[in-house]
Amino acid sequence: MKTLDQYNFAGKRAVVRVDFNVPLDKSFAITDDTRIRAATPTIKKILQDGGSVVLLSHLGRPKGGPEDKYSLKHLVARLGEEYGQEVQFATDALDAEAQAQALQPGQILLVENVRFYAEEEKGNAEFAAKLAKLGDVYVNDAFGAAHRKHASTAVIAENFAPEDRVGGYLLQGELDNAKKVLEEAERPFTAIMGGAKISDKILIIEKLLDKVDNLLIGGGMAYTFAKAQGGSIGNSLLEADKMDLALELIEKAKAKGVNLVLPTDSLIADKFANDAETKVTPNSQIPDGWMGLDLGPDSIQAFSDIVRQSKTILWNGPMGVFEMSNFAKGTESVAQAIADATQQGAFSLIGGGDSAAAVNQLGFSEQVSYISTGGGALLEYMEGKELPGVTALG
Numbered sequence: 001m002k003t004l005d006q007y008n009f010a011g012k013r014a015v016v017r018v019d020f021n022v023p024l025d026k027s028f029a030i031t032d033d034t035r036i037r038a039a040t041p042t043i044k045k046i047l048q049d050g051g052s053v054v055l056l057s058h059l060g061r062p063k064g065g066p067e068d069k070y071s072l073k074h075l076v077a078r079l080g081e082e083y084g085q086e087v088q089f090a091t092d093a094l095d096a097e098a099q100a101q102a103l104q105p106g107q108i109l110l111v112e113n114v115r116f117y118a119e120e121e122k123g124n125a126e127f128a129a130k131l132a133k134l135g136d137v138y139v140n141d142a143f144g145a146a147h148r149k150h151a152s153t154a155v156i157a158e159n160f161a162p163e164d165r166v167g168g169y170l171l172q173g174e175l176d177n178a179k180k181v182l183e184e185a186e187r188p189f190t191a192i193m194g195g196a197k198i199s200d201k202i203l204i205i206e207k208l209l210d211k212v213d214n215l216l217i218g219g220g221m222a223y224t225f226a227k228a229q230g231g232s233i234g235n236s237l238l239e240a241d242k243m244d245l246a247l248e249l250i251e252k253a254k255a256k257g258v259n260l261v262l263p264t265d266s267l268i269a270d271k272f273a274n275d276a277e278t279k280v281t282p283n284s285q286i287p288d289g290w291m292g293l294d295l296g297p298d299s300i301q302a303f304s305d306i307v308r309q310s311k312t313i314l315w316n317g318p319m320g321v322f323e324m325s326n327f328a329k330g331t332e333s334v335a336q337a338i339a340d341a342t343q344q345g346a347f348s349l350i351g352g353g354d355s356a357a358a359v360n361q362l363g364f365s366e367q368v369s370y371i372s373t374g375g376g377a378l379l380e381y382m383e384g385k386e387l388p389g390v391t392a393l394g
């Protein structure tokens with residue numbers, strides 16, 4: 001893959017695929033601009049070389065044509081601030097060529113949501129060829145969408161000569177950090193998996209069993225393990241069809257000598273609400289009508305101790321329902337332990353939309369080594385799958 005520093009953009013018009021799929025509130029204000037800020041070094045480098053930039057992105061998952069709430073026009077003002085200059089806007093991805101051709105060196109054009117055309121997600125070659133006409137070099141910096149074989153993330157590259165296909169700084173940086181964890185992890189290496197569903201994370205957990213010394217499993221998915229081991233979990237989250245798999249994972253971990261740690265206690269609630277009644281019980285003895293919504297104090301202690309002694313840490317998925325303040329302590333404590341370990345020289349990589357949001361929301365973003373902009377993309381890469389967005393640059 002050709003890197004940005006190997007390319008001189010002077011006099012070139014670069015089609016840059018970014019992942020500006022950012023959360024917007026009801027009045028279309030951006031609530032987390034991490035992905036916008038993460039792509040800025042790439043855009044600045046092109047402009048500083050004397051090139052111009054045509055930005056392509058998706059926003060959300062529009063079905064069946066344009067929808068105002070998914071319009072990238074809501075990002076124009078924020079992008080203008082980010083780059084300190086005017087950002088032009090093309091209201092239709094298939095009618096942007098004249099505007100693109102009129103760009104002068106140093107200018108930026110943002111093109112409307114490519115997913116307003118169904119051809120984008122289908123990876124339609126004709127559609128991709130039309131998008132390719134918007135520039136004379138293709139830069140992919142959309143790591144968060146690199147696991148999609150869509151027209152603008154992958155197929156488009158075929159329309160450019162190999163020397164005019166370039167990986168952006170963000171794409172490169174994400175791959176470097178993921179590789180560092182997978183291939184050069186200093187030991188002890190601890191992975192912390194949480195969140196809601198085992199089914200989403202099963203492949204990565206299996207893969208990690210070959211890599212890690214410690215695997216800590218918290219959050220909602222821990223209750224399927226507790227139930228599979230014969231415990232009572234009340235109304236806690238359960239994927240009943242994954243109980244056998246949970247037991248298999250425990251056996252595999254044993255066979256591979258991995259220290260798989262499950263929570264021993266939980267903070268349980270009598271309803272799924274911040275003002276619920278709460279108490280602490282062993283994870284295997286949750287009464288009917290109650291549900292585990294966070295780690296209990298013993299589990300927090302055990303998880304934090306292991307994290308603090310680790311030299312490489314990978315975290316994906318919150319330890320409880322951190323969106324409700326009364327159930328955020330497990331997630332916050334693990335984040336604190338990661339921050340402490342990082343300060344002692346450990347390398348910490350945070351992946352997954354909700355984990356990244358938790359780290360940002362709880363104020364730890366400056367205290368970890370790297371927060372990935374990819375959710376699914378990072379997991380797929382770590383599972384050993386090929387990322388079409390990266391392969392296409394070859």
Ligand SMILES: Nc1ncnc2c1ncn2[C@@H]1O[C@H](COP(=O)(O)OP(=O)(O)O)[C@@H](O)[C@H]1O
Binds near residue numbers: 220318319354
């Ligand atoms: N004990 C629990 N019960 C129910 N939901 C939980 C529990 N622990 C965590 N969650 C929820 O899991 C969600 C995140 O899951 P997931 O999407 O798998 O994480 P990520 O986006 O980090 O990969 C959060 O919204 C959180 O509230």
Ligand SMILES: O=C(OP(=O)(O)O)[C@H](O)COP(=O)(O)O
Binds near residue numbers: 061144373377
């Ligand atoms: O938000 C994204 O991925 P993520 O939810 O895995 O972090 C990317 O923009 C990809 O979006 P998609 O999952 O609609 O293809």
